[in-house]
Amino acid sequence: MENRDIDGRSIKSDETLFAIIECLKRTNGAGVTELADRLDLAKSTVHKHLVALERHRYVVKEDGQYRLGLQFFTAGIHVRNQYEVYHAAKNRVDRLAAETNEAAWLIVHENGMGMFVYGVAHNEAFTFDSTIGTWVYLHANSAGKAILAHLPDEEVSSIIDRHGLPAQTENTITDRETLLDELAEVRDRGYAMNAQEDLRGLHAIASPVITDGRPVAAVTIAGAANRVTEERIEDDLSERLLEAVDDIELRLVYG
């Protein structure tokens, strides 16, 4: 199925290992036979990989089903903890959500894509938990645009080249020039806006966390479009957002 191994410079057996992991992630646990069928591999091959994974606790066997193990959680938390900005921002993001009574997020970026690393919704209508740990395009939401706006031009274009500008809703910016204009606006304004560009019904504003001239992350306030109106943003939310970001940047510098 996924025969994108036109490589020679990486390791095939690793690719099959990752394919197994990916498959287990999608299926939330599966048997050897099912995996072998799905990935078009011999049962014995899959089995040997699973034994290796199990020995390192990346996979657990339960009732003859294999599923991903808590070792991934350990590693994942370790990676998150390496981001100083997470520790600097966490409590302040909590406070921001409490003050505004909307959802607040911390987004970091890696390799030209964004990821939600932390979020709270004091008004807990939705299970926002499912959003944490997901990748997002930088061009299609306020946090991403806040980050892009403060990256060097050549980095922005290399990101566009690599990932393109796929549309998430009919409001997504899919044109290069339009995006660059928007980024200039964001720089002037100090914060970015998201008018249902990635999720219908959702409005959001975001501002970047900058250290040593580089945007390492962005903080977002997000909420239903009817609550997060343009005037509320101008009158109240934008100010609170910028205050929060200032606090976070300060804490990044001073322990």
Next chain:
Amino acid sequence: MENRDIDGRSIKSDETLFAIIECLKRTNGAGVTELADRLDLAKSTVHKHLVALERHRYVVKEDGQYRLGLQFFTAGIHVRNQYEVYHAAKNRVDRLAAETNEAAWLIVHENGMGMFVYGVAHNEAFTFDSTIGTWVYLHANSAGKAILAHLPDEEVSSIIDRHGLPAQTENTITDRETLLDELAEVRDRGYAMNAQEDLRGLHAIASPVITDGRPVAAVTIAGAANRVTEERIEDDLSERLLEAVDDIELRLVYG
């Protein structure tokens, strides 16, 4: 160094892959040469594995250094989200911490070991964040004992056989019979106690979350030994703990 590949039933190349990951975890990022030296492998070998890891975003290259990437976070959060008990318990654990003004934790177990999946310290003296995602022995803390107390006897002994009863402090129970007696007590009392058995200066109580007769997790209240006294436990904390666990068990059954 770690030549424990007396296997034949698993895959050697996977073992080196995991060794690389483990090494990157410990060093918080390293170069090809450093990894090759440390693991006693050829540079080219390490490099090819890194290319594979990088393609799948499990590793990122930054300033010629490789470090673990956010894909681990994605996978880790995914694993956590598979535990229904996490979603059922999160808010209630928050409330428990707020009520008692101590730290509260959710611990799950896998393969005879426990792991902190969630925790809050309303009294935020310590950076408890570093505890999340770490493995703990079940015999050496209150949460683990709460879980063990409600597992079938044969499962308990197989766990002891597999992991032993290593001492964490001078108060750790290291004797099989003593442990089994303690577990019987825990069953009677309804909650387990931790009198500086894994961490000096720390007192804790814990009670298991049971569904379908199986303990899937445990909830803990933990705090400095001088604050979490025996009489406060009896007068107040134990009751609040058991209430919280009841609520969680209910929420596990009803949506």
Next chain:
DNA sequence: CATCTCGTTTCCTGAGAGCGAACAGCACGT
């Protein structure tokens, strides 16, 4: 400009990844 020291690439070789088939366990309908 020479000299380290990185990361990356190239090439070769024999260890071992991957395969197919046989084996073992369990749960069913008879």
Next chain:
DNA sequence: ACGTGCTGTTCGCTCTCAGGAAACGAGATG
């Protein structure tokens, strides 16, 4: 009890490809 159909696991065989050594290229350092 006895097939029958499903699992997961193990056993050899074979030819691929993972791993090693050494060359290459790119920055940094003196």
